[in-house]
Amino acid sequence: MSNGMMHATEYSQQLEAAAKFIEQHDDFLVVSHIQPDGDAASSTYAMGWLLDQLGKTFTMINEGPMPSKFSYLWGSDQVLDFSKEVPSRRYKTIISVDCADFSRIGRVSTLFDEQAQLLNVDHHPTNDRFGSCHLIKHDAAATVQILYDLAIHMNMSLNLAIGDCIYTGLLTDTGGFRYSNTSPEVMQIGASLLALGVQGSEIAEQVLERVTYSQIVLLQKALSTLSFAHDRKLAWLAVSLADLESTGASSEDLDGLVNYPRNVEGVEVGMLFKEKAPGVIKVSLRSSGLVDVAAIAQSLGGGGHVRASGCTIQGAIEEAIARMVQEVGSKLI
Numbered sequence: 001m002s003n004g005m006m007h008a009t010e011y012s013q014q015l016e017a018a019a020k021f022i023e024q025h026d027d028f029l030v031v032s033h034i035q036p037d038g039d040a041a042s043s044t045y046a047m048g049w050l051l052d053q054l055g056k057t058f059t060m061i062n063e064g065p066m067p068s069k070f071s072y073l074w075g076s077d078q079v080l081d082f083s084k085e086v087p088s089r090r091y092k093t094i095i096s097v098d099c100a101d102f103s104r105i106g107r108v109s110t111l112f113d114e115q116a117q118l119l120n121v122d123h124h125p126t127n128d129r130f131g132s133c134h135l136i137k138h139d140a141a142a143t144v145q146i147l148y149d150l151a152i153h154m155n156m157s158l159n160l161a162i163g164d165c166i167y168t169g170l171l172t173d174t175g176g177f178r179y180s181n182t183s184p185e186v187m188q189i190g191a192s193l194l195a196l197g198v199q200g201s202e203i204a205e206q207v208l209e210r211v212t213y214s215q216i217v218l219l220q221k222a223l224s225t226l227s228f229a230h231d232r233k234l235a236w237l238a239v240s241l242a243d244l245e246s247t248g249a250s251s252e253d254l255d256g257l258v259n260y261p262r263n264v265e266g267v268e269v270g271m272l273f274k275e276k277a278p279g280v281i282k283v284s285l286r287s288s289g290l291v292d293v294a295a296i297a298q299s300l301g302g303g304g305h306v307r308a309s310g311c312t313i314q315g316a317i318e319e320a321i322a323r324m325v326q327e328v329g330s331k332l333i
Contacts, residue, residue, distance in 0.1 A: 011137055015153040018135040021119045022051070022095075022154075028058040029091035029111060033104040035251050036062055038172025038207060041070045043097035043121070043143040046165040048075040050151055059087065063106035067252040069207055073168060074161035082108050092116050096131065098143040100124035100303045121146055126294055126303030141181040144169030148189055163196040168203055175259075176208050180289070180307070215253040218243060222257055227321075228267075230329045235261035236271035238317055241278070262286035269293060269328050273317055281313045281320035291331050300327070 022028075030047050032040035044060050051058040052075075061080040070076060080087065090113040099105055099122060112118070118131035123140040140146050144166045151158060170190060174182045177190070194200055211219075218239065225238045237257060243249075254274055262270025269291050272284040283300075285293035286308055293309040302311025313320040 011149075012153075014135045014137075015150055017133055018119055018121065018150055019154050021117070021133045022054065022056070025093040025117065026056050027091065028056060028093050028095050029108075030058055030060045030095045030097065031099075031105055031108045032062060032097050033099045034063045034106040036066055036098075037255065038067075038070065039142040039144060039169040040098040041066050041076075042073060042165045042169030042172070043147060044079065045070075045073045045075040046144055046147045046151075046162055046169070047095055047097055047121070048078065049162045049165065050147065050154075050156065053156055059091070061087075061108055061111075063108050064251075067255075069210075069252065070168065072206065073165050082106075087111060090116075094118040094131075095121065097121045097147070098123070100126050101128045102130040121150075124304060125306065126298055126309075139183075141179075141183060141186045142169045142173035144173075145186065145189060158196060160197050163193045163198045164203065167193045167198045167200065168207060171200075171203060172207055176204060181305075212253060214247050214249040218247045218249040218253050219257065219260075221247060222272075223260065226261060229325050230332050232264070232266050233268040233332050234271070234325065234328055235264050235267045235269075236273060236321065236324075237261055238273040238321065239275065240317060241275045244275075258284040258286050262288070268332055271324055271328070273320055273324075275317050276312070279314055279316065281315065281317055283311050283313060283320060283324055285309045285311075285328070291328070293328075296327055296331065 028051055030044055032044045048058060048060050060078055061082055063082045065081045066079050091111055092113045094112055094116050096105055096118060119133045120131035121135045121143060123137055123143050123146060125138045127136050135146060137146050148166045170186055174186060221243050222237045222239050228235050258270055258272035268288050270286045274282045276282050285297055287293045289307060292306050294304050294306050297304055297309035297311040300311040302309060304310055
């Protein structure tokens, strides 16, 4: 049996195990990673839809608010914001979506019962297989792709509500079907969702094209920090707490900023430094393909994909920049 076939068999076994986990349990807590992106938000809603169709009881939650630009998706008005609303109970059955490691769940994990069973659904190569049941496909373009497979495996009848969720997650995690993870399978799923009635151009306009006023003002500030090193193979932007405050920008307004340094001709790695709190710097890394930024991020306690990863560094923003310029620089030589 070829490796490909073995992989397919292993994946179908994981799909079956996940289906049984869902069928045999009830009263689920569905959570994605802190500061959810399009795939995390869409995966949360898609899983909620799936549980809803099965008549299951569930609660969707995140450590903070879900991005408002995905408010057109099914279930977006049902997600609890842990920073504002903390359930006064614990949950015994958890489903995490798009979380590469347990820490990415954030403070929501304080709601987990000590004996909690957890289904871990994810596509990150750096996933450390936390939880009691795993549905992990490293070569999936997005976690929603895995949830699409799960819905098909469970013989569920797809409608426009789930179609919008899957399409949105695929669209955002492939950069509008432009990144190298845009496989034939992704395009086939996309085509089947368009046939279902998904309005692809409207979703693209909403989540990829439209920018808020605060976003464009923040971009103006961020671009003034554009810097280069190592023969312009490395480039970065920095956003301080003061920048966020003065522009009124939210964390979701930072989406896509890291692509500006990465897209400059000749740049191998682009970075974005975001001051999350005094002395806490979130670093986003994007590679043109020659440098494995997942390995760099993982060595610093983070993770992600070969071409798109992140980590958090303690210290002033200048110190974080100096450290990362050295770390990434050593891989460029």
